[in-house]
Amino acid sequence: xxxxxxxxxAIAALALLSGCGAKVQSAMDPAGPEAGRIAxxxxxxxxxxxxxxxxVMACVLYALFRGPxxxxxxxxxxxxxxxxxxxxxxxxxxxxxxxxxxxILFGLLVASVVTGRAISSLGTAKNGITVEVTGxxxxxxxxxxxxxxxxxxxxxxxxxxxxxxxxxxxxxxxDVIHSFWVPNLNGKIDLIPSRVTERxxxxxxxxxxxxxxxxxxxxQHAHMALWVIADPPDKFQAWMNAQLQAPQPPGxxxxxxxxQVFLNHACVYCHTIGGTSAMASVGPDxxxxxxRSTIAAGTLPNTKGNLGGxxxxxxxxxxxxHMAVVDIKADELQPLIDYLExxx
Ligand code: CUA
Numbered sequence: 183x184x185x186x187x188x189x190x191x192a193i194a195a196l197a198l199l200s201g202c203g204a205k206v207q208s209a210m211d212p213a214g215p216e217a218g219r220i221a222x223x224x225x226x227x228x229x230x231x232x233x234x235x236x237x238v239m240a241c242v243l244y245a246l247f248r249g250p251x252x253x254x255x256x257x258x259x260x261x262x263x264x265x266x267x268x269x270x271x272x273x274x275x276x277x278x279x280x281x282x283x284x285x286i287l288f289g290l291l292v293a294s295v296v297t298g299r300a301i302s303s304l305g306t307a308k309n310g311i312t313v314e315v316t317g318x319x320x321x322x323x324x325x326x327x328x329x330x331x332x333x334x335x336x337x338x339x340x341x342x343x344x345x346x347x348x349x350x351x352x353x354x355x356x357d358v359i360h361s362f363w364v365p366n367l368n369g370k371i372d373l374i375p376s377r378v379t380e381r382x383x384x385x386x387x388x389x390x391x392x393x394x395x396x397x398x399x400x401x402q403h404a405h406m407a408l409w410v411i412a413d414p415p416d417k418f419q420a421w422m423n424a425q426l427q428a429p430q431p432p433g434x435x436x437x438x439x440x441x442q443v444f445l446n447h448a449c450v451y452c453h454t455i456g457g458t459s460a461m462a463s464v465g466p467d468x469x470x471x472x473x474r475s476t477i478a479a480g481t482l483p484n485t486k487g488n489l490g491g492x493x494x495x496x497x498x499x500x501x502x503x504h505m506a507v508v509d510i511k512a513d514e515l516q517p518l519i520d521y522l523e524x525x526x
Pocket of ligand 1: 397
């Protein structure tokens, strides 16, 4: 019986371990120091409480199967109270168990506080960069601020970061409370309207890490995903340089037509495309739309087919979302898609 009871935490541990491997969205696969601390704390908790579970179950089974002892063996004629020796033994055991429980709980508390402090102290690095993230129903506005205005980069739903450098996420919200969570890189940070909250992330290896909104924020909360792409420093710089380029006016007549379709429809009331008259900021900045890997905040891969479906019937892809249905004629759709996808 004891062996069978011991199997339970072993099976639980196996189930957890099977979730380990390299995962694009998993707190079990930390890719940076902050997430590493959190994962370490989690494993400390899991292992310790598993051991406690086994010990407690063993004690319960021992008590159940060892047969009657103690009070039942006392002489019955006087009283049902245990003898002094039994009383002392029980008091000693219960006291020891109580003290052990308090010490263990206090130890877990200290470990948790130490981890919390360590995570926040990582954010004092001098070579860090800042990324502003603003939550919207249901997408992420992303801005790399710079003292020189034209060196500021604005994008959406994808955050490129350089490997090995701390990145300060400065978060806020345009509407309701959202929560920025990229489990491989750090814990959650609430994005609260009219407040700025901060959290540091750092990736120690290149990779693509999926994040998502972790605070219920309305109908499409579950389709509010993002990607953090950790690039080696030179690749990150190349990405940054590409983002800083205003797109050239399209030379191809088909793309020129696509641009006119965009500029002559309601698209311009919500979106920006650098170098054109579209300068609205209700929806994602599309200046380098073609360089992003997903559309609709991580909902679909960024392909021409998906983009066509999204533009034609956004409510079918994300019911309740705030993308307007624009009256695009059949022969206008393909040039528009080609034009948007050409914005690398
Ligand atoms: Cu934004 Cu949930």
